[in-house]
Amino acid sequence: KDVLPRVGQWNMMNKKMVNGGRVGHWACINFSRNVQDNAAKVFCHELAIMCQISGMNFAPEPVLPVLSARPEHVERALKARYHDAMNASKPPGKELDLLIVILPDNNGSLYGDLKRICETELGLVSQCCLTKHVFKMSKQYLANVALKINVKVGGRNTVLVDALARRIRLVTDRPTIIFGADVTHPHPGEDSSPSIAAVVASQDWPEITKYAGLVSAQAHRQELIQDLFKVWQDPQRGTVTGGMIKELLISFKRATGQKPQRIIFYRDGVSEGQFYQVLLFELDAIRKACASLEPNYQPPVTFVVVQKRHHTRLFANNHNDQRTVDRSGNILPGHRC
Structure with a gap:
């Protein structure tokens, strides 16, 4: 479906990705002590459904149950879950397509450590979600995360x-x-x-x-x-x-x-x-x-x-003309001066 963005935004409601990616084998690790296993399971289930609704071929269930781990054991937990998931997959030895990770809202170096291990040691696509979003679980947030996951697994969200x-x-x-x-x-x-x-x-x-x-x-x-x-x-x-x-x-x-x-x-x-x-x-x-x-x-x-560090400033002739300015009064991209 063709979409015309307004002031840099568009709504994904009732729309699908151009090319939905495939996630057949996925797992979840929970590093937040405030999120119980059942809450993490419900969150992952809702996220999987949103990915399907958005146009992805997304397996409804993970290959293993949600694992809760302590942030200080991040490397051990990631590597153990990675190998356990490979052994549990059918056929055995098939790598994970995606790892969903639930993080504390204030996680210090945990995020950086996790990305370093996943990207440089395990070769694993990961999607991190903060605790506050797990509890809130709004449709808009789930739709935004689905867009991020789709791009990470090789899909295409939009095309001009x-x-x-x-x-x-x-x-x-x-x-x-x-x-x-x-x-x-x-x-x-x-x-x-x-x-x-x-x-x-x-x-x-x-x-x-x-x-x-x-x-x-x-x-x-x-x-x-x-x-x-x-x-x-x-x-x-x-x-x-x-x-x-x-x-x-x-x-x-x-x-x-x-x-x-x-x-x-x-x-x-x-x-x-x-x-x-x-x-x-x-x-x-x-x-x-x-x-x-x-x-x-x-x-x-x-x-x-x-160059971004410059002092050039552009102003509209008419700040009330919504066809040429955004909500802040800035000139819209693509307009010639």
């Missing part, structure tokens, strides 16, 4: 009508991949921690709704992304090329069946003094990554530096 109709200029006329890149630096005073570079890239076309992401540690406070393109010597294979751009281009080709004929690269977090330096280094890395796939493969690249 103009994308399906091939009406987005410079994007839908030919296979286009959109990158986003940023570097996060340690806080002042941390002299040894590495900077973290992150790159995401679209993995479908013309919809452009699915993204894959890569992260890489690099030298302390280094703004140029070092791992966009890499060359190294392998004893068996000789000279080997790789890096984040090449990996994401290959992933796009594998997902869509065609290589990108246009690259749009959004780069965040660059100060004006580093514009030229970043452009030269990173555009060169993109060119080399393309050439390493095929000798003459050089699709056009649009390199866009995104």
